[in-house]
Amino acid sequence: MKTLLHIDASARKTDNPVPAYNSISKSIAATFIETWRTFNNEDKIIYRDVGDNPPDFISQDWIAAVFTPDNAKTDNQKALLSLSDTLISEVEQADIIVMSSSMYNYGMPATLKAWFDQVIRIHKTFSFDLARGDFPLEPIMSGKILVLITSSGEFGFGIGGIREKMNHLGPHIQTLSHYLGVETFHEINAEYQEFNDDRHRDSVTNAHKAAEGLALKLANF
């Protein structure tokens, strides 16, 4: 039995009275999850919608609490870190993480960045040792798979695309995923939402097919 952590990040929902307002990235992630469930119905799925329920931003007190040894943490500091503890425990449990994200201002939504800031934490998800030279950080977890599903209004963000250099979404999340213990990274992108033309419709259709195909492939990993 596997544990799947499903994180959605768009500010949009998927049950709007006007379907055109629905989140594309969330609906493609839903295709992945439905396909996964068909083959792994007994698996545990943990769900977070950080677009709908954003994690707190970290603060000076939060950082101080992180750097206070566990045996010296005050009750207030423990309370301040409790959301981070919960979110980290969800990542620890996960064999596979399915993360969907809109592109906002060429990067991830602030709510998803807030999630990463709560989760990537010294002594919990990474260790730090200057004896390692120029790369003192090392992930504590390992062996996880991340499936990133994105939607953007413009297009050409992939390798060799006309906006490759403007893409701070997938590359940023792939860099951060190392500190979640991710060793296998998959990405599915829907593009052209702002053009609302056949290229958009094809892109969304292909992304749903890719999500279904990848879920089938990974269902028995």
Ligand SMILES: Cc1cc2nc3c(=O)[nH]c(=O)nc-3n(C[C@H](O)[C@H](O)[C@H](O)COP(=O)(O)O)c2cc1C
């Ligand atoms: C605040 C905001 C910022 C956006 N910034 C970009 C952007 O930088 N580049 C882009 O291609 N599309 C951008 N878009 C368009 C979204 O990426 C697009 O609507 C996408 O489908 C949103 O994901 P969703 O359908 O899952 O909600 C932006 C949309 C919003 C609301």
